[in-house]
Amino acid sequence: QKEVEQNSGPLSVPEGAIASLNCTYSDRGSQSFFWYRQYSGKSPELIMSIYSNGDKEDGRFTAQLNKASQYVSLLIRDSQPSDSATYLCAVRSGGYQKVTFGIGTKLQVIP
């Protein structure tokens, strides 16, 4: 079992719709969770971080964390073609400074 699992996609959504990206992790002691966006040929950039159960909203983005079920999700409202990218889920396990990344979900927003 991988430490951080994501569906590689592609996930296709029409412009203006809500895109829902999911991630599960194996270490129950994980404490910090991150979503990165990576455009093709570019470096990952942080878009959201979440540390406690519940929802965290930032503009069109909402991160959701459920530690009991060991999943974290990212919702993108009013999806735009410019949101088309690969979204990487990253998890920091308790006691360690290094972060484990998932394979990423490729999102395609269709105009």
Add this chain to the structure above:
Amino acid sequence: EADIYQTPRYLVIGTGKKITLECSQTMGHDKMYWYQQDPGMELHLIHYSYGVNSTEKGDLSSESTVSRIRTEHFPLTLESARPSHTSQYLCASSPPQGLQGSTEQFFGPGTRLTVL
């Protein structure tokens, strides 16, 4: 915007050559990382450092070595490049742990290495 730099951005080199990929950050971050990523594939951690004179191997076995003599500088060296080393190499850094244990990583632009 994060101030983390990598040079060169692109490198094409012959088999057997020694190469050093440079990574520098001006943010005073204590932690630095090297990742390897093939096109369309996941990030693999190959080296990391918690501070000066601290280096550790990551999850992916690598024939490269790193050093951390200065806080801002974390070079990666391949003593003898091979075609199997062809990949994208990404450097990242993160600040001291915050109150919530946050360890966001800031990535450099990457070095695309091709070994012929």
